[in-house]
Amino acid sequence: MKPTFKKRFKKLILWLVALFIALFVFRFIYGYTKTPDNTSSQAQFFETISSPRKNYASKKYEVKSNTGAQSTIRVDQKYEKIAEIKTKSSTFEDEEKLARKTIEEFDALIQFEQKSGNKGYRRLNLVIGVPPENFDNLYQKLTQIGNIQAKQITKKDKTNEYKELNAKKQSLEKIRNSLIELKSKGGKIEEYMDLENRILEIEQQLQGLGVSLGDFDDENEFCTVQFSLLEGKEIKIGTMQRVKVALEWTIKMYLGIITILLFVTLFGYIFLLAVDKFKILEQIISRKE
Template sequence: MKSKTKKLLIGLIIGFFVMVLLRLTYLMIYEPFEQSQPQDVSFPASSSSNYKSESFGKIRNIATNTIQQVGSSAIQAGQVVNTIVQKYEKIGYIDATSTSFVRDEKSLRKVIQKYNCLNQYEQNTGLTGSRVLRIAIGVEPDRFDAVVNEMKKIGKLTSFDVSTYDKTTEYRELQAQRVSLETSRLALEALKEKGGNINEYINLENRIMELDSELQTLGVNIGDYDKSGNFCTIKFTISENKEIEKIPFMTQTMHAFEWAIMYYLLFLVILILASLAALILNKTYEAVRTSVKRGENRTLEE
């Protein structure tokens, strides 16, 4: 009896430490670090913040690419047949996270200074531990790839995208619209010089003023294409994450023991209850069986 009890206790102790070891292994493999809460990189819902965020999205630059088309006969003569001026918008989107926000911000500004980029928009939000920096820069087309490659090394890259949009057709449409408006204005000026009643003169003058306003607005739009600054755009967002700390081995061991004690006791309680239930069922079965046998014996005796 004592030998069986001793073996049972040894088996229970071994089972407990096996559970501790399994739990500790799980913690070390699958949960080696303290879990940190993800940082919310969205901007506050105030009107000013919304305005700034929209401004970040509206930053745009137009670049120019000159394409020379040469025919087979012109190649022999060394002459260019046709030159096409392409207008396009190229935007690079880079998102990153950082556990060393100050250092990475300095690295970002060094890249901007190194390539003589034009800082067109900047927004800093958040407190230490959850800061977010959004910056939009203008980059010369021939330096675009180099700047993007260096910025991708800052912090931990989470998303990257480059989009290119052809704007040549839009540019030509604006030019054609300007020519049309200028032609209409000259025609109205010619009518005004012919004279007429006051009402007609006033109507002509008002229409000329409307055309001047449209030409002014159109000139601003065309200016976006014709401006001397030939840039592509990079929109860079970096958000700060708290550094993840490794859980000490002793802490993991304590967690493993706590978990094993709780679930091992639960297992023992279930085992004891199951044993009691089995014992009760067995006793009930034996009692019923004995009662049936007695009944059969009495029947035979009678």
């Protein structure tokens, strides 16, 4: 072999070895960073239930007025705050007792509860109403139970919705009062009955608005914690198992890459040969002419 060819061959081997090592290291590290996904086994339970009552809270604060005067505006913000916690534990009964004790400790209420499954595969779903001042502490305590699979906090402003409900209520009350006043003036029986029916419809709408506005009352202020506890053993993967999985993945990926490179090289070589043949053919034709 020529020295130049030997150097190129050694360089190619080194590149191939470096590629294999890089793929193996990448897959091995990824195995440690990627934890088993158990959240898929926990059905999106809280999205399927519909609670007859929603939990809202309020926050009162003052902001400076945009006008030139040295005055402040009092703002009463209404908001909905929901925490979602999904956890897993092999000591289901102990963790359930701890969760219930923690809920009582922070003056929270279990507003919805579902417990299902046989031993070894049990699941507990709780919808908890907690006073706004205790929300953060309860959330922190519940996230220390079991092996957390997923957690998140969502906060939505509901001030405009609250104002719209109040405006709609005031508008309906004005219409009702006008209809009652109109009814007192007398008239035909048919007109009287139509007025009665219309007043009854408005009364029903006002009752529905009253229920919705009741959720915003200061005395009923709560934030929501959706807590899901799943029974199951913690999966521990040994180092040798990770090495085996990483090696198998690397070999498959490496052979795939080499195969693709060989096909690309072969295609390129055939293409270049075809181009050369075409050029030679052109030259022969031009000479004959």
